[in-house]
Every structure is written in C-alpha cells, then in structure tokens.
Amino acid sequence: MTDDTIAFGERLVAFLPNLRRFAISLCRSRDVADDLVQAACERALAGAERFEEGTRFDAWMFRILRNLWIDQLRRQKTAGPTEDIDAQAELAVPSGEAGAEARMALKSVAAAIDDLVLEQREVLLLTCVEELSYREAAEVLGIPIGTVMSRLARARKNLAEATGIEPAAMRSQDMRGGAR
Amino acid sequence: MNEIEFSDEILMAFADGELDEETTRRVEAALETDDELMARVAVFMETRAAASDALKPVLDEPVPEELVRKVRAMAASAAATSEAHCTETPVHTAENVVALRRPSDRVAAPARIVSRSMMAMAASLLLVVGGAGGYLLRGGGPEGVGVLQVAGIADPRVSAILDRAASGDEVSIADGQGTVRLVSAFQVGNGQLCREYELAQTGLPDLVSVACREAESWQTRLAVARSNGGAGYAPASSLETVDAYLTSIGAGEPLDAEAERKALAAKK
Secondary structure, three states: OOHHHHHHHHHHHHHHHHHHHHHHHHOOOOOHHHHHHHHHHHHHHHHHHHHOOOOOOHHHHHHHHHHHHHHHHHHHHHEEEEEEEOOOOOOOOOOOOHHHHHHHHHHHHHHHHEEEEEEEHHHHHHHHHOOOOOOHHHHHOOOOOHHHHHHHHHHHHHHHHHHHHHHHHHOOOOOOOOOO | HHHHOHHHHHHHHOOOOOOOOHHHHHHHHOOOOOOHHHHHHHHHHHHHHHHHHHHHHHHOOOOOOOHHHHHHHHHHHHHHHHHHHOOOOOOOOOOOOOEEHHHHHHHHHHOOOOOHHHHHHHHHHHOEEOOOOOOOOOOOOOOOOOOHHOOHHHHHHHHHHHHHHHOOOOEEOOOEEEEEEEEEEEEEEOEEEEEEEEEEEEOOOEEEEEEHHHHHHHOEEEEEOOOOOOOOOHHHHHHHHHHHHEEEEEEOOEEEOOOOOOOOHHOO
8 A cells, every 4th residue: 555655656756757848838937837746746646546547647647737727827816917827938948959940940839839828738738749639638628529629729720820830831841740 | 622621620630640430531532632631631730740849858857856856755755644544444535525516407517528537536525415404514613603604505795795806805794704715706618607715704614615606696516624734645635626626517717807807797
C-alpha cells in the first residue's frame, strides 16, 4: 500500500515534464505553472486510489490540473480586475543551432498558441501537443466530443491564420506530419 | 464536380486519423481530384505539426529540483498517512458533505461526457439527502440556529444577494450573523445561471455552495463544509468536491464582470 504510494509518486515525477508543459501553456506563466503542478500532484496523491489502472495516466493528471486551474480562475475573479494571467507569454524559444529564421517562425507559432482563448488553447494542447484522442480530450475537459472537434478546428484555423499557414501555400510545401 | 461538402471537423478528423473508415474512404476519394480539399486537409496536418514542434522545447527544460523534491516529499508523507489509516475503516468524507439535487435534475440532464472516475469521485463524496422538508446539513452544528441553513431553495436573503452582488463582493446578512462571499457566476450546459459562493455563519461551519437561478429564486445545488484541514493531506478537500460537481454539471468558465452583470440583470 505504502510502497504503491511511493511508486505512484515516482510515476508523477516521471510525468512532470509533460504536466509542466501543459500547465505553462495553460496559465502562460512558469511560476504559476509550477505551483499549479505541485497542487495537482498533491491532489493526485490524495486521490491515487481513484486512478483506474489501464486508463491513461496522463489524461487523468491533465484533468486534475486543468480543473484546478479553472477553479483558480474562478477564485481569481474575487480578487478583482487585477487579473494578471494574460500578462506575458514566456514560452520557450528554441536556442542553439536553430537558425534565426526558424526561431522566429517557431516563436510565432508559440505566440499564436498563447493568443488563443483558453477553450481553444487547452483543446489544442491536449490533442496536438500531448496527443490525446478527441475522446480522451473530451473526458479531460468534461465536454462532448463534438465540442472538442469544433473548438479544435477553430483553434487550428486561428493558428494557421496567425502564423501564415495558408491553404494555398501548402500545396508546394512538404507535408510533414502527414502520416499521422 | 463531385460536390460533396466536407466540414472542417471532418477534414480535421481525417488529418488526425480519427475518422471512421467509411468517411475516410469518401474523403480519400474526393482528395484524388480536389486540390482545394487537399489544401484544407493540409492546414490541419500542418497546424498539428507546428503546435507540436513549437512546444517541444518545453519538454526538454529541466524540471525545477524544488518541484521534484516537493512531489517526492508529498508522496512520502501520503505513504505515511495511508499507513496510519490502514487500521481504520476506509475514509470516505461523506460526513460533512451534502449534495442538494432536485429530482427533476435527473430528467433534465442532457447527455454529457463526464468521465466515470470523475462521477465516481463525486458520488463517493456527496451524500444525497432528499425529502420534502428540505435538505439539512448533516452534522452541521447546533440545530435551530439554522435560519440561513441550506435548503433546496436558498434563503430569501441569500437569494437577494445572489441576484445582484458581483463576484468578489462580500455581503453580510442577518445583522452580521453571517456573510456571503461571491466567488463566481457561470452558466451550465442548458444556459442556466449558477453561482458559487461561500457562506459563513456564526455557530455553523463555513460552506462553499453552488446555487442556480430558477424562475423565482435560487436553488441550492451543493453545499460543502469547508475543510479547515491545515497542512494535512485530506482524502478529499471540499474544493475538490466542488470542482468535481461543477464538472459534472457542465459548468462553463466564470463569466467576466460585464457578462455577469448582464446575466444577473436578465431575470427569467
């Protein structure tokens, strides 16, 4: 029993990079994200027995973290209009060998994701970045699968528009990711 | 030529490999002759790859050691706690939790995807108490003091506050015997307006409540005693219960101040 809890803790630790990435994109601040991740881990540990083996651990954790965040947003409203969550994006920009051009292009994608409204951003993160299925994302978000699809389609069209991924320009380009 | 219209959702599902076989075949057939369609599909392929690439670097960042340390410490502490609890009966904190749900809710609830484990969590935490006499908080402090006590229909004074106070406000009731602190307003799936608020009353445990607006009054749906559990790892906190409940009723995001004002003003 107690060994299980320790093992569960290690499983959490192994999952921290993904959980943190999701949190950072969700709340657009690393500091807030780390607190959120910690709180999510605390809840997960307190409710470890509710996790059903055989279901996706990542989806379960994302749901806990996301619910905490929504809850925090609700409560933040009580603090008045000082809401700082839209403050500044600090998403990673690739460094090192990546050329300046590539860096700018990627930065603009990250920035465009950041600019999406929360309901589009979260669904994009879960499916396209964390690779959950529509159904799994629907469960994490507690919404119907049809809603996942309509939000996700809108999110991606907005992203395409903001970053200059145009249908016409696509024909000549190579289609990486086409095999998915 | 073959003018079959495919929605963005269908083309996206095709790009993501989430489409059923038959529709996949239809899209593939259309793609053979339709460049424009191909371009639309490509947008979805490309945005997926772009989003994934753009956020990949975050995964390679080292996780702050402090965070790892804290998670390990919490696991160790939880392990110790669960050991201590092993000899006792399984803890289910139903004692301080009451769900207030009118029978009609069950009929009205549209099909919603809520994960089974989430529902199980809510069910294990919520004690549903029925009866025409209203709903009383079990173990909720001295009887008879409960002028403002939670019932199916919120106390008129609380109702009046829910009707007009903005989220963030704190309003006192009953000559200072209690206060209502408005947390948020939001809509549920069917468009009904609901509010989360905290109710503090002398001689009673603080409650976190969710009430939804009916024709004439506010109907309390959930009231959870706020756990003042300090630093311990309670099996489930009251706020987690509220979260689970809000998720289960399909609560939307909190309305912003402007939308809230409008929604409150729009009497049904």
